[in-house]
Amino acid sequence: MAKHAKSQFNFIKSALENLPLPAAGLRSTFYDSKGNGLHIVVTSTGQKSFYIRRRVNGKNEKHFLGSFPDLSIEQARDKAARFAGAIASGDNPSDKRRMIQGELTLGELFEEYLERHLKKSRKTWVEYEKQFKRYFEEWLGRKISTITQEDVERRHGELSRKRGTYAANRALQLIRALYNKGIVWRMYQGLNPAAGITMFEERTRERVLQSDEFARFFETLDSEEDDFRDFVMLTLLTGARKSTVLSMRWDNISLKRATWTIPAETAKNSRMQVVVLTEAELEILHRRHKINKENSPPSNFVFAGVGETGHLTDVKRSWMSFCIRARLEDLHIHDLRRSLASWMANTGANVSVIRSALNHKDVKTTLTVYARANQDAELAARQIAHKTMLELGRSESVVPLKKKAKEQESKETN
Numbered sequence: 001m002a003k004h005a006k007s008q009f010n011f012i013k014s015a016l017e018n019l020p021l022p023a024a025g026l027r028s029t030f031y032d033s034k035g036n037g038l039h040i041v042v043t044s045t046g047q048k049s050f051y052i053r054r055r056v057n058g059k060n061e062k063h064f065l066g067s068f069p070d071l072s073i074e075q076a077r078d079k080a081a082r083f084a085g086a087i088a089s090g091d092n093p094s095d096k097r098r099m100i101q102g103e104l105t106l107g108e109l110f111e112e113y114l115e116r117h118l119k120k121s122r123k124t125w126v127e128y129e130k131q132f133k134r135y136f137e138e139w140l141g142r143k144i145s146t147i148t149q150e151d152v153e154r155r156h157g158e159l160s161r162k163r164g165t166y167a168a169n170r171a172l173q174l175i176r177a178l179y180n181k182g183i184v185w186r187m188y189q190g191l192n193p194a195a196g197i198t199m200f201e202e203r204t205r206e207r208v209l210q211s212d213e214f215a216r217f218f219e220t221l222d223s224e225e226d227d228f229r230d231f232v233m234l235t236l237l238t239g240a241r242k243s244t245v246l247s248m249r250w251d252n253i254s255l256k257r258a259t260w261t262i263p264a265e266t267a268k269n270s271r272m273q274v275v276v277l278t279e280a281e282l283e284i285l286h287r288r289h290k291i292n293k294e295n296s297p298p299s300n301f302v303f304a305g306v307g308e309t310g311h312l313t314d315v316k317r318s319w320m321s322f323c324i325r326a327r328l329e330d331l332h333i334h335d336l337r338r339s340l341a342s343w344m345a346n347t348g349a350n351v352s353v354i355r356s357a358l359n360h361k362d363v364k365t366t367l368t369v370y371a372r373a374n375q376d377a378e379l380a381a382r383q384i385a386h387k388t389m390l391e392l393g394r395s396e397s398v399v400p401l402k403k404k405a406k407e408q409e410s411k412e413t414n
Contacts, residue, residue, distance in 0.1 A: 008033050011040070011073045021046060038080040040068060050076040052083050104187055106147060107140030112187065113178050124243055126313070128174065135159060135171040144182065149193045156197060165200035172199060207330060208339040209236075220326035227303055228318045230284050235333065237281050239340035242333050246312050248302035255289065258282055 008031040009015065022028045024044045032038040037053045050065040065071060065079045104112070110132055118125040133140070136155070139147060152175060159168035176194035183192065209217060221229050235245045244262060252261045260275040277285070285302070292298050301311035315333070323331055 007031070010034065011038075011077075013069070013073060016040060016048065016068055016073070019048070032077070034077065036077070036080040036084050038065075038077060050080075052080040054084060103143050103145060104182075105141050106136065106144055109144055109182050109187060110140075110178060112185070113181050116185070117181055126309070127243070131170065132174055132178075135167075136175065144179070144188050145190050147193050149191075149196065152194045153197050156200075160200055165202055169199045169202060172197060205332070205335065205338070207332070207335045208342040209328075209331070209335070213326075213328060216326045217328065220322060224318075224322060227312065228315060228322070230288060231303055231312070231315060232319075232322075232333075232336070233284055234281060236336040236340060237278065238275055239337045240275070241337065242315075246303055246315070247309070248311075249300050250289065250292070250302060251300060253285060253302070255282065255286060 007028075011030075011032045011034070019028070019030065019040075019042050021042060022044050026044060028042045030040050030042070032040075039051055039053065041049050041051060048068040050068060050071055051062055052065060053062045063083055065076050065083075068076070071079075114125065114129060118128050122128060139151075152172070156168050156172050159171050172194055176192060176197075179188060179192040179194060182188035221232055224232070231245060234240070234248075235242060238245065238260070240262070244266065247266060248260070252263065253259070254261075258277040260277055260281075262273040262275065264272040288302055292302075292304070295304075299310065303312040304310065305312040307313060319333055323329075
């Protein structure tokens, strides 16, 4: 067992720099004469480390403060004084250190959150997993108690500048929910570092394909690779969500009856939807079904993939390059769904029809789209009303208000 050579003196930099090294396998301990239990341990390899030793509840507590010369003598004395003060007030920093050493990292807590919550309640849990790792990748190895409110607020602002307010707010909501579950599951005993942070104001997107963009849209799409082209067309024509189209299964499609059944367990709002397919949609599906039958073995997915899910999952890069070639600015894939609703409204479809087509659970969502799409119709109606009122004002049969008032006054005088 290694032995300790003990000595006590007033710590100064030059003295600590010139401390003698012990023999191989031994350690030397030197105490600061200014007290507080501060001492420095020197190994045979030249490593010098500051420690403090205090008696707590009848036991000797030894706490590592830092390495010399990275930690100066003044800093070591300050940390030793704060440690002694904490012990005197009944707060043992060593207990906190041991708790941190045994607690989960952020990545480990998220894995629990993924298995115990997201996979049970979110059909798009794969997207949540990707988002979390993208937003908080550098924090995955950090102990959950070391992440502060300042850390989260700073990351919220960074994401807003780099990815936009929507992405920043979703990241904030995700890590806030993660810590809330950690507290409920008793995996974390501190305060939620994402609590109390105000989200950025979000503006609802109104982007839809405009009439002068369709020519560029279809012309560019015709030159795209088959899978991407068919995916985009079916997304636009059916108005279904991106994830729903990418995971289309042949056993949910009846080419004979011309229907596509979206099961409740895969629908975002957990409501089954039966989509009656149009000729344009059936043409795409018939062609893909014929090609799929020739594959060995055939896939049960309309857009088969080689990944874990068995179907295509990510078309972001293809979409971005497509939009650049088609000169379509600020157009998202989800805007295709809104475009269908908008053009249905413009061609006279009522709210209930649009709500059914998009499988909206809340009619308010449909009304928002419907109101925006009706702007042209509203403008036309107002123009007709303006024209009618102005024509009436010019009619000889209509007496101007001022003239009519004077005539009435003259009659009363006579």
